[in-house]
Amino acid sequence: MAVSSSSSAQQARQSLAKRLAELRRDAGLTGRDIARLCGWHPSKSSRIENARTPPSAEDIRAWCRVCGAPGQADDLVASLRTVEDMWVAWRRMERAGLRQAQEARQPLYERTRRFRSYSSWLVPGMIQTHAYTVATLRAIQRRRGLVDDVAEAVAARMERRRLLYEGDHRFAFLIEESVLRSGIGGTEVMIGQLGHLIAVGSLPNVSLGVVPMKPDRERWPVEGFWIYDAAQVNVELVSGYLTITQPTEVAMYSETFAELTELAVHGARARALITSAMEALG
Structure with a gap:
């Protein structure tokens, strides 16, 4: 997902990251736990939670699965699509x-x-x-x-x-x-x-x-x-x-x-x- 300088897009990215962090805490997991269970580099979950790295739809589904909340994945993926639509590179449009x-x-x-x-x-x-x-x-x-x-x-x-x-x-x-x-x-x-x-x-x-x-x-x-x-x-x-x-x-x-x-x-x-x-x- 391309990153724009718009505060609208940034706020939406941060909101998505916050929801993922809440799922992790509710599951009693650490960021390292998420990375280990998903098979990621140890720093990836931290970058996602701090809105420095945008997650993919697959990342979100894996996150929800290891947090025991697969039913929330579709809503979060929809939120991801909303964020992506705020900034669209011409080549994608x-x-x-x-x-x-x-x-x-x-x-x-x-x-x-x-x-x-x-x-x-x-x-x-x-x-x-x-x-x-x-x-x-x-x-x-x-x-x-x-x-x-x-x-x-x-x-x-x-x-x-x-x-x-x-x-x-x-x-x-x-x-x-x-x-x-x-x-x-x-x-x-x-x-x-x-x-x-x-x-x-x-x-x-x-x-x-x-x-x-x-x-x-x-x-x-x-x-x-x-x-x-x-x-x-x-x-x-x-x-x-x-x-x-x-x-x-x-x-x-x-x-x-x-x-x-x-x-x-x-x-x-x-x-x-x-x-x-x-x-x-x-």
Whole structure:
């Protein structure tokens, strides 16, 4: 299991480790006893209990068996899966292709009513054009050496866009001005994408803000993230996909979004920046 720096993931790992330690104590065993009975190196049980080494599902089942509590193994393995899902390396998320990775997020989008998205790298997927999405996912597929299901993945993302136009979903998008001026797919694709941003920004349930490039801004760009209602944050990093549910961390991202919103321009001023970027492209 990959280890992330998120306190949400760390707290979940520590909670699992604590439950395993409680089982050991209830069974009247020491850490060395656990290691001996499971056939492990003497230090392994200590590393697991101190959340320094993540256990495997097999480790958990062996632990429960020697503690005389095999009936608790399934629940603890389920907890392990929850911890693993907080931090997912791209290679694991996309091992079956990009389409599955796109479709896996659909239930979260369906149940969310208030979306907040900040992007410092690319136009957010929800407001991408078909051509921009093709260029983006094709670049990912080639860079990571994935199976070629780009057409199916694009279709899945395009299907998600219907939420912009139906139901009671509300969206707030913030993008850095640099995203308007440095893109993917070439001039024609970028011009089409910028024109689409102007159209999307006019929807009654959408707020579109652009954070201008300035030499003296008070809040620097950060990693791109999505906030789903007030319950969950997803962060896309170079190495993987982070899910945050710890309320204090969710609040930090909400505060960051609010600070970036204060720096952004909206309405006519945002459209002027988008139009300027289009003109610069020719």
